[in-house]
Each structure stands twice: as structure tokens, then as C-alpha cells.
């Protein structure tokens with residue numbers, strides 16, 4: 001009889017514990033509230049990978065994939 005494996009949330013059980021922790025950390029960084037360096041609005045976030053955009057004033061900046069470096 002085969003043993004039943006327990007599935008975990010997020011990426012599933014196939015990647016091991018370390019990548020799953022990193023995934024959670026990256027996800028939290030990505031979803032964190034940021035302020036626009038130009039107008040101070042909190043409607044500032046990642047538009048696409050590497051491009052960060054302020055929805056209020058349209059300020060656009062190049063950052064890294066998961067975080068802004070100013």
C-alpha cells in the first residue's frame with residue numbers, strides 16, 4: 001500500500017522547504033505598501049518586472065524584479 005503524502009500550500013510539496021520560504025518572503029516584499037519617491041503617494045507599486053509605477057502621478061522608475069532600489 002502506498003503512503004499518502006500531505007500537500008502544502010503555495011508552491012506545493014515538490015520544491016522543498018527553502019524555496020517555499022523564499023517564495024513567501026518575495027511575495028511579502030512585493031505586496032508591501034510603498035511610497036512614491038516623487039509625490040509620496042502609497043499607490044506606488046510594480047507595474048511589470050523591473051518597472052515601478054506611481055498610479056497617482058505617473059512617476060516611473062526602474063528597479064529590481066521584486067524591490068525598488070533608490
Ligand SMILES: [Zn+2]
Pocket residue numbers: 036037038039040041054055056057058059
Ligand atoms: Zn507619485
